[in-house]
Amino acid sequence: MKTLQTDIVVIGGGGAGLRAAIAAAEADPKARVALVSKVVPMRSHTVAAEGGSAGVIRPDDSLQNHFDDTVHGGDWLCEQDVVDYFVAHCTEEMIQLEQWGCPWSRHPDGQINVRFFGGMKVQRTWFAADKSGFHILHTLFQTSLKFPSIQRFDEYFCCELLVDNGAVRGVLAIEIATGDLLLIECKAVVMATGGAGRVYRQNTNAGIVTGDGMGMAFAQGVPLRDMEFVQYHPTCLPGTGILMTEACRGEGGILTNKDGHRYLQDYGLGPLDPWPRPKAMELGPRDRLSQAFWHELQKGNTYETPHGPAVNLDLRHLGEQKIMERLPLITEAARTFAGVDPVKAPIPVCPAVHYTMGGITCDVNCATPLPGLFAAGECASVGIHGANRLGSNSLAELLVFGKVAGESALRHAREAAASGSTVAAGVQRLGDAAAQRVLGLLNQDSGDRVATLRDGMRNTMETNVGIYRDGKAMQEACNTLADLRDRYRRGVKLDDRSRAFNTEWLSAIELGFTLQVAQTMAHSAVLREESRGAHQRLDQFNTRDDEKFLCHSLATAQGDDAPSITHGPVKITRSQPMARVYGGAGTKAVMT
Amino acid sequence: MSTEKRIQIECLRYHPEQDKEPRLQTYDVPYTDDMSLLQGLQYIKDHLDGSLTFRWSCRMAICGSCGVMINGVPSLGCHTFLRDLGPGKVRVEPLTHFPIQRDLAIDQTDFLRKLESVKPWIINQTPKKPSDGANRQTPLQIDDYYQFSECINCLLCYAACPQYGLNPEFTGPAALTLLHRYNADSRDEGTAERMAVINGENGVWGCTLVSYCSEVCPKGVDPARAINQNKINSTKDYFLRFVAPRGASKG
Numbered sequence: 001m002k003t004l005q006t007d008i009v010v011i012g013g014g015g016a017g018l019r020a021a022i023a024a025a026e027a028d029p030k031a032r033v034a035l036v037s038k039v040v041p042m043r044s045h046t047v048a049a050e051g052g053s054a055g056v057i058r059p060d061d062s063l064q065n066h067f068d069d070t071v072h073g074g075d076w077l078c079e080q081d082v083v084d085y086f087v088a089h090c091t092e093e094m095i096q097l098e099q100w101g102c103p104w105s106r107h108p109d110g111q112i113n114v115r116f117f118g119g120m121k122v123q124r125t126w127f128a129a130d131k132s133g134f135h136i137l138h139t140l141f142q143t144s145l146k147f148p149s150i151q152r153f154d155e156y157f158c159c160e161l162l163v164d165n166g167a168v169r170g171v172l173a174i175e176i177a178t179g180d181l182l183l184i185e186c187k188a189v190v191m192a193t194g195g196a197g198r199v200y201r202q203n204t205n206a207g208i209v210t211g212d213g214m215g216m217a218f219a220q221g222v223p224l225r226d227m228e229f230v231q232y233h234p235t236c237l238p239g240t241g242i243l244m245t246e247a248c249r250g251e252g253g254i255l256t257n258k259d260g261h262r263y264l265q266d267y268g269l270g271p272l273d274p275w276p277r278p279k280a281m282e283l284g285p286r287d288r289l290s291q292a293f294w295h296e297l298q299k300g301n302t303y304e305t306p307h308g309p310a311v312n313l314d315l316r317h318l319g320e321q322k323i324m325e326r327l328p329l330i331t332e333a334a335r336t337f338a339g340v341d342p343v344k345a346p347i348p349v350c351p352a353v354h355y356t357m358g359g360i361t362c363d364v365n366c367a368t369p370l371p372g373l374f375a376a377g378e379c380a381s382v383g384i385h386g387a388n389r390l391g392s393n394s395l396a397e398l399l400v401f402g403k404v405a406g407e408s409a410l411r412h413a414r415e416a417a418a419s420g421s422t423v424a425a426g427v428q429r430l431g432d433a434a435a436q437r438v439l440g441l442l443n444q445d446s447g448d449r450v451a452t453l454r455d456g457m458r459n460t461m462e463t464n465v466g467i468y469r470d471g472k473a474m475q476e477a478c479n480t481l482a483d484l485r486d487r488y489r490r491g492v493k494l495d496d497r498s499r500a501f502n503t504e505w506l507s508a509i510e511l512g513f514t515l516q517v518a519q520t521m522a523h524s525a526v527l528r529e530e531s532r533g534a535h536q537r538l539d540q541f542n543t544r545d546d547e548k549f550l551c552h553s554l555a556t557a558q559g560d561d562a563p564s565i566t567h568g569p570v571k572i573t574r575s576q577p578m579a580r581v582y583g584g585a586g587t588k589a590v591m592t
Numbered sequence: 593m594s595t596e597k598r599i600q601i602e603c604l605r606y607h608p609e610q611d612k613e614p615r616l617q618t619y620d621v622p623y624t625d626d627m628s629l630l631q632g633l634q635y636i637k638d639h640l641d642g643s644l645t646f647r648w649s650c651r652m653a654i655c656g657s658c659g660v661m662i663n664g665v666p667s668l669g670c671h672t673f674l675r676d677l678g679p680g681k682v683r684v685e686p687l688t689h690f691p692i693q694r695d696l697a698i699d700q701t702d703f704l705r706k707l708e709s710v711k712p713w714i715i716n717q718t719p720k721k722p723s724d725g726a727n728r729q730t731p732l733q734i735d736d737y738y739q740f741s742e743c744i745n746c747l748l749c750y751a752a753c754p755q756y757g758l759n760p761e762f763t764g765p766a767a768l769t770l771l772h773r774y775n776a777d778s779r780d781e782g783t784a785e786r787m788a789v790i791n792g793e794n795g796v797w798g799c800t801l802v803s804y805c806s807e808v809c810p811k812g813v814d815p816a817r818a819i820n821q822n823k824i825n826s827t828k829d830y831f832l833r834f835v836a837p838r839g840a841s842k843g
Contacts, residue, residue: 039647040700042745043655092722099727101714101777103734103741110728134654135741142712142770154704177693206649239626242652306626333652336671337626451638495642500608501694504642 001435003183003428006032006151007413009171010190010406011158011213013041015133015395016377017192018140019402024410025147031410034184036153036173038208038506041141045194045206046398049133050245050329052125053395055091057114061122063087068575070393073119073285074357074386075533076550076577077226077570082364082383084573086393086400093399094126102139103128105326113592115326116250117391119285119582121278123592125392130245130329136395156182157506158212160434161189161373163220164426168372172434176506179499181438183431187413188372190405191217195356195378199518201458202308203353204236204243213379215513217360218520218563222370223554225381225568226358227517228525229534231389232467233354234289237338239307241352244330246391249282251326252591253315255289256346257301263311267292268581274588284582287388287534290351294467305348312346351467355394357385357534358524361554366405372412376405383571387533441508442499447491450507453484457511457518465522470539477522482562485515489560520555520563527565528553546577596622599678601632603644604685606692614692618681619644623674629684630658630669633696645695653810656746660696661685666748666808687751689760703747706763710771710789715782733778740773740818742811749805749815755798762798763789765805765815772818775825787829796822 008024010017013035021035037044056066066087071078098104098112105113105127114123128135144150155176162170162183170185193213197205218224235244235255249255257263262281265272269284269292276283293311296302302309315323320343323331327342334340334347359381366374366382376382377398384397457480464477488511496504530545531537550570555563601621606614619636630651636644647657651670658669663683674682690698720727749765750756756764763771771790775783789795796819803816 039649039655039657040704043647043649043657045650045655047655047744048650048652095722095726099714099720099722099724099779101774101779103738104726106729106731106734108731110730110733112726131654131742134744138741138745142707143714145708146711146713154701177699206651206655208649240651306624329654337652339626449638450642498607498609498643501645501697502643503645504637 001181001183001431003185005185006034007186008032008188008190008409009034009036009184009186010192011036011171012044012192012194012377012379013037013039014044014192014194014377015046015136015140015398016402016405017190018144019399020190020192020376020406020409021150022140022144022147023403023406025149027407027410029149031149031413033150034153034186035150036156036158036171036184038155038157038176040154041152042138044137045209046133046137048206048243049136049395050130050243051117051247051250052115052127052132052392053094053136054124054392055094055126055396056087056124057091057112058122058124061124065121066090066124069120070384070390071386071575072580073388073390075388075544075580076572076575077386077532077552079383079571080573080575081571085364086384086397089400090396093396093403097136097139097399100139100143102135105129115247115592116276116278116283116589117246118249118283118289119279119390120283125250127247129325130247130327133395157509158216159438159509161216161220162427162430162434163370164430166371168370169427170431172431172438174438174506177501179502181435183428185427187416188374188409190409191360191373191375191379192377192402192405193379196514196517197353197356199457199461199514199521200230200353201462202239202241204233204241205353210510210514211517212510212513213375214359214517217368217370217373217375218516218557220370221557222368222373223361223556224358224517224520225361225552225554226524227356227520227555228528228553229357229387230353230465230521231286231355231357231534232290232351234286234293234351235313235349236352237334238305238310238348238350240337242333242337243354244313244334244347244349245327246286248313248315248327248330251322252276252318253313254282256312256314257296258303258311259301263296263301264289264292267295269583271583274586276589276591277586278589280583280586285388286391288582290467291536293351308350310348310350313349314346315342316344316346355389357387357389365408366401367408372416374405374409376401387535438509441492442494442497442505444491444493447493448487450492450504450511453488453492454511456484457481457515461518461521465525468536468538469525470537471526474522474526478519478526478562481515481519481522485519488512488515516557523563523565524553524555550577596624597678598622599632599674600681601636602681602683603696605695607694623678625675627674628670629662629672629674629677629682632674633669633684645697647697654744656744659687659746659748659751661688661751666751668746668748668810671810687747689751689753689757690747700747702760703745703750703764703766706767707745707770709763710767711782711786712770712774714774714777714780715785717781727779729778736778737773737776739813740769740776743769743813744811746810748808748810752804752808754802754804755800759794759798761794763794765819768796768822769813769815769818772822790822790826791829796826
């Protein structure tokens with residue numbers, strides 16, 4: 001097995017990973033940074049983010065507003081000190097990207113323009129048409145090319161963290177093209193592998209979003225926090241789940257049911273007028289809008305498409321010019337994938353899984369409880385999303401905490417070097433053992449197909465741990481997942497037992513991670529006996545219970561068994577929980 | 593519900609450990625009218641043959657992973673629909689002009705090297721810091737480079753480019769387009785540094801203006817225009833060399 005030494009390994013080449021690598025390279029050009037990604041970085045799922053990224057810039061906005069919108073949006077399950085750090089650093093990161101070349105949309109005088117998103121008091125979302133993630137990712141990737149200390153390992157699949165004497169000492173990766181194994185010894189690892197949306201069937205996430213980093217950290221005893229909070233985005237194409245950005249509504253798009261009625265007014269988001277106004281109707285938060293869809297479905301107010309029930313996302317009144325200027329990507333996507341021209345007809349939409357609020361537990365420095373392991377981006381739970389993420393906070397998170405993670409990892413690597421801690425002798429042995437495990441998957445000649453187990457997992461999660469949940473259904477999901485994991489352990493049958501570019505093998509490894517992540521979601525959900533944010537129950541626990549559940553869920557691995565779930569405190573500094581209210585009276589907003 | 597139809601997807605197969613040369617294998621795939629070719633390949637992978645190898649990720653024509661030759665035309669698998677290809681047989685091959693890694697997956701490293709060679713980042717003589725505040729850039733100034741920044745690096749244009757087929761050293765459409773994207777950006781001061789790539793024998797003069805690159809681009813980027821624009825810049829630069837030591841500056 002090939003072995004190499006470096007200072008920092010960044011796993012994942014999306015927004016958070018690239019930002020971390022650049023931060024480390026800028027802080028110390030001599031530090032060796034290995035950027036390891038299972039896809040070439042510009043293919044990462046950051047590329048598909050559409051609407052934009054938050055950063056206070058208007059004179060009528062404030063950091064306090066951004067803090068309040070985030071904490072209220074998260075139903076008070078945010079770490080408030082971390083949110084303070086976050087909102088204070090978003091804008092400088094947006095400016096940094098601007099200086100690196102990101103083509104943010106502008107006012108006619110050349111100043112940055114910002115748009116509304118749901119749950120926002122004042123316009124705060126920096127955007128590049130509706131290709132914000134695409135431009136952010138390509139700007140970061142292209143900028144990263146100027147740093148010689150960043151050594152890229154494109155299309156290398158990380159499969160295990162190597163932990164010796166209680167600290168991270170390296171990672172084991174597969175070079176996808178050849179199937180050869182590579183052991184990278186290091187002093188610190190930044191996990192930046194993205195979310196786990198592919199635990200579910202219908203979702204906005206790319207095929208690569210399989211929770212690998214969460215799985216790798218979890219396997220080393222790092223708790224996954226708040227995993228029951230899975231965000232459904234309210235406006236996606238039925239079947240494919242392709243995202244119709246929240247910016248559609250931020251620009252003035254409306255939602256109607258099969259009778260043309262703007263149904264959100266019936267679910268605590270009204271009254272209708274004056275329209276538009278912040279935090280009301282279509283500018284409400286994602287959890288409430290997805291829940292309203294579910295109620296409309298129960299009432300028979302949705303209509304059928306070949307891929308399930310839908311409501312209308314209507315942009316027509318915005319006019320062709322504004323639609324093409326502000327929303328070109330989703331217009332093209334609606335035309336191609338739904339056969340609907342948004343200029344001329346409403347787009348059929350339904351909720352689909354979009355984002356994992358929870359993730360690898362870490363503090364404001366992105367440090368996890370495992371020495372040497374840092375985490376940033378969707379795979380992390382740094383504490384800013386709580387029970388429901390505010391739209392446009394996730395791109396900002398990649399940048400703010402990507403940078404923090406890169407700098408923290410560098411500091412840790414320097415300290416490890418200064419303390420004379422050389423690479424542990426045991427790392428080679430750990431690498432060999434990990435290699436045996438991963439190669440063992442290729443020797444299996446009986447068992448289920450990857451797709452069989454994967455689809456079983458996705459269906460049970462969608463049916464039983466969806467927008468609305470009850471104890472019985474969630475328990476059923478737990479049982480099904482235990483069975484699927486047991487079958488996985490007994491062996492997955494691969495058609496392909498070769499080494500070079502064996503994507504079936506990689507899917508089998510991913511499935512191992514995803515099944516464990518699914519278990520953390522289902523088991524955390526069962527034990528949260530209340531309703532909060534994106535976790536809504538239909539049984540007796542259908543209201544928020546701050547007495548018992550103003551706390552984080554922590555899922556810890558128990559080997560082959562289901563995870564253990566414990567609860568831990570939430571950091572409240574200055575915003576005490578209150579009723580989470582949207583809609584109501586307000587003044588009409590001027591759209592920018 | 594749409595009725596089920598069937599299509600024969602003929603895929604090029606090549607395994608570097610097992611095959612001396614590529615071969616073709618046909619799969620019979622049921623489909624509905626809203627299925628993309630990519631979904632057809634996924635059906636094969638999940639149900640018929642787990643060894644078929646291809647790249648994909650976003651399924652919505654933005655990540656640039658799933659470029660293949662479909663009946664000889666460079667296309668994104670996710671953006672091409674089986675209804676437009678059936679009934680009968682469709683042939684799917686890896687993007688031409690690139691070495692095959694396995695089946696439909698090509699080796700992208702040559703492009704990544706070329707991308708890096710054009711210095712695709714903002715170059716300022718005095719680097720700026722966030723505390724300096726955002727640059728001003730009017731929508732008209734953005735128009736100068738915006739369409740060239742929309743390249744998703746899917747490499748269809750390289751498969752379309754006859755020059756790249758003849759001379760693999762040619763910098764090629766996407767990389768030259770991104771070079772132009774930064775040169776045309778009012779915030780950038782790196783034009784002179786990129787001139788060597790433009791003027792070099794594998795720079796813009798390698799292009800013979802067939803323009804097939806612009807035709808196959810799934811994002812409406814116009815590489816041929818970017819390259820042609822730089823032939824003008826290159827000519828200007830050639831003459832300005834007689835009066836200015838580092839070639840033409842922006843504008």
